[in-house]
Amino acid sequence: MQTPFPTGQAVRLACRTGAWTTPTTGLAPGYEQANLVILPREHAFDFLLFCRRNPRPCPLLDVTDPGDPEPRDAAPGADLRTDLPKYRVWSKGEVAAEPMEITNLWRDDWVSFLIGCSFTFEHAMLAGGLPVRHIEQGRNVPMYDTNIACRPAGRFAGPLVVSMRPMTPEQAIRAEEICERFPNSHGGPVHVGDPERIGIRDISRPEYGDPVDIRRGEVPVFWACGVTPQAALRRAGLTVAVTHAPGHMFLSDLRGGESGEATKG
């Protein structure tokens, strides 16, 4: 696959200058893509505990010091205020705006969390001959709320959110083998086959992202998703919070499959 952005840094610079404003699926193969959550310090302990208690949807790649917009572990020199293609600004549990940067909003007590993303292993799926339908169709990945509850922590609680990629059952087995090598990017699927079993009533209407075609002989395959904290933010109703817009990820300098908490000890 050709890409104009061979590295995470190249994607960040394109976002910073406003040259890239759309989803990041397929960009910078091999680099760890990350979900972003920014919260006032007063809520940071509860949220860090929420991530600790829900490691499958929330594998932490980096946590910044309060007020520091630079993720020093995941991408030294990067700026979390400008280096994503699109943000969501949350006010009392609702999305109040979707700006391209948040420099003017930044506050000294804000703590940033970077959480692994399944976009990271899509290049390995493609290299292994597996389909990634939303890339084929030029869309954002479909994401759904489920009936699987996260373990709560303080004000944070809510459903597991999943991403979906359709494929044949044989391909799903191969996908599991590949994705288990990426524990910091959610690892293998959490469910294969029956959307209703995990509380998804209409597979053609994802809560986040775009629907994609499911072809004859294919089943939907679901992965834990780093949008899970956004479902928790909706319930928590904090005065202010910032996240990435779903599908519009932060590109780190970490290499997928070898990065993050598990290998940094």
Added chain:
Amino acid sequence: MQTPFPTGQAVRLACRTGAWTTPTTGLAPGYEQANLVILPREHAFDFLLFCRRNPRPCPLLDVTDPGDPEPRDAAPGADLRTDLPKYRVWSKGEVAAEPMEITNLWRDDWVSFLIGCSFTFEHAMLAGGLPVRHIEQGRNVPMYDTNIACRPAGRFAGPLVVSMRPMTPEQAIRAEEICERFPNSHGGPVHVGDPERIGIRDISRPEYGDPVDIRRGEVPVFWACGVTPQAALRRAGLTVAVTHAPGHMFLSDLRGGESGEATKG
């Protein structure tokens, strides 16, 4: 080795009733032993971040909700106010008291952290034919401040603290093989051989615990130690904090070598 306490729960009950008030080395073989740190909620985020940034000395086994004295992951039903043999109450960076329980001090905003301990793998060392000198000599393990700096987080910073067990160089290699199977109990040694190299000037005068004999042909072998947070607490100077007394650990229900963060995701 005979022990009157075959399980973690048996040790906890003996501590709760006041029947056991001394170090826990050698007790309840196979159960994960744990260091304890209790802090007011306002400092909990910084401390959780400190543990995240220093996973070798601070592998987290459990983090409680504020005000909850029960470690629901590590030992459901246990009570962190009574179930350790001896505590340290810290005031402004100094040890103010070493009580046998802390029920009357407990506050609704206290958060408890349980951190893995190298006592957990000593039974495996003994089973592998390796010496554990402080058990042989009926003493507490010797522990030392080093010149290796931890990564800071907020108010928490300070030196890595290590525990020491003397053995021959051949035995040290075998110890490394055994202990690497216990990543939640600090894993393999951080240094073998030269105390001065890591800033220890007098091996016969440990900062914590008791000195032990080093015999002809033996070298000191050092492991990262969960007393590291106590060195950080000394510097942080919080109004109040509580820890275990060094060597006087919490016995969990987790089985050493298979428990904790790495395997709970």
